[in-house]
Amino acid sequence: xxxxxxxxxxxxxxxxxxxxxxxxxxxxxxxxxxxxxxxxxxxxxxxxxxxxxxxxxxxxxxxxxxxxxxxxxxxxxxxxxxxxxxxxxxxxxxxxxxxxxxxxxxxxxxxxxxxxxxxxxxxxxxxxxxxxxxxxxxxxxxxxxxxxxxxxxxxxxxxxxxxxxxxxxxxxxxxxxxxxxxxxx
Numbered sequence: 001x002x003x004x005x006x007x008x009x010x011x012x013x014x015x016x017x018x019x020x021x022x023x024x025x026x027x028x029x030x031x032x033x034x035x036x037x038x039x040x041x042x043x044x045x046x047x048x049x050x051x052x053x054x055x056x057x058x059x060x061x062x063x064x065x066x067x068x069x070x071x072x073x074x075x076x077x078x079x080x081x082x083x084x085x086x087x088x089x090x091x092x093x094x095x096x097x098x099x100x101x102x103x104x105x106x107x108x109x110x111x112x113x114x115x116x117x118x119x120x121x122x123x124x125x126x127x128x129x130x131x132x133x134x135x136x137x138x139x140x141x142x143x144x145x146x147x148x149x150x151x152x153x154x155x156x157x158x159x160x161x162x163x164x165x166x167x168x169x170x171x172x173x174x175x176x177x178x179x180x181x182x183x184x185x
Contacts (some may be wrong), residue, residue, distance in 0.1 A: 001021060001030075001098075002020075003021050003023055003024035003027075003028075003030070003049065004028075004046070004049050004051075005023040005025050005027060005028070005051075006023045006024060006025055006026075007023060008021040008022065008023055008027075009022050009023055009024060010022040014029075014063075014066050014067075015066060016032070016034075016035060017030075017032035017034070017035065018030070018031055018032065018035055018059070018063065018066065020052075025052060026052065027051075027052045028049060028050050028051040028052040028055065028056055029049070029050040029055075029056055029059045029179060030048055030049055030050075030051075031048040031049075031050065031059060032048060033048065035048075035063070035133070036048045036061075038062070039058070039059075039062040040062065040090065042057075042086055042089055042090070043058040043062055043086065043090075045058075054078055054082040054083070056075070056078070057074075057075035057076070057078035057079040057082075057083070058075075058079065058083075058086070059074050059075075060072055060074075060075035061076065061079060061090065071165070073097070076091075080095065080099065080100055081100050081101040081102060082101065082102050083102070084100040084102055084103045086121075087100070104168070104169070105169050107171070108167065108168075108169040108170065109141065109142070112141060112143040112170070112172055113140075114140065114141065114143065115140070115141070115157075115172050116138035116139065116140065116152065116172070116173040116175065117138055117139065117140075117141060117142030117170045117171065117172055117173070118136035118137065118142070118156075118163075118166075118170060118171040118172075119137055119138065119139075119140045119142055119144055119170075119172060120136065120137040120141050121134050121135065121136045121171075122134065122135040122136075122161065122184050123160070124160065126184060127158065128181070128182070128184050128185075129184070130157065132159065132160050132161075133157045133158065133159060133160055134157070134158050134159075134160050134163040135155060135156070135157055135181060135184045136155065136156050136157075136158060136163070136171060136173065137153070137154075137155055137156055137183075137184070138153070138155075138156060138173045139152070139153050140152045140153075142170050154180055155176040155177075155180065155181050155182065155183050155184055156173050156175070156179060156180055156181060157178065157179045157181050158171070158178045158179075
């Protein structure tokens with residue numbers, strides 16, 4: 001079977017033409033047109049193809065009787081974390097901060113868009129990093145875009161314990177507390 005990820009190496013039927021495919025590089029569900037029409041409009045995509053990392057959850061939530069209770073619970077969590085708008089629409093709820101990975105990441109990014117956020121780090125194994133410190137390279141908002149204005153890019157030394165306790169989405173540098181250092185090569 002040809003898939004968006006290349007030729008399938010394995011297909012597992014879930015009945016009525018619904019299949020889970022594996023390829024050398026990736027995999028996911030194929031939902032045939034007649035089943036796709038039964039899915040909520042906001043879940044329909046990719047000509048019936050749903051990749052295995054996150055989109056699979058839309059298939060499982062749409063056809064819960066074809067899957068185990070654990071799979072449906074996992075699907076709900078995946079949708080909540082990675083497609084919070086769809087989760088809210090489908091379940092008619094409003095997610096709060098701390099209830100969706102994707103939303104929390106967006107909140108972190110917005111709150112820190114004008115701050116220096118580390119994008120690279122070096123331990124004290126590096127010859128320019130003192131013991132119990134971490135060297136970091138920080139950009140405005142944590143941007144990794146090569147087209148960014150790099151005039152604010154800087155290197156800092158921060159205590160290793162503080163770096164290890166960083167927020168889930170990144171380490172925010174405080175130039176008034178963290179020591180700026182020469183570029184780490």
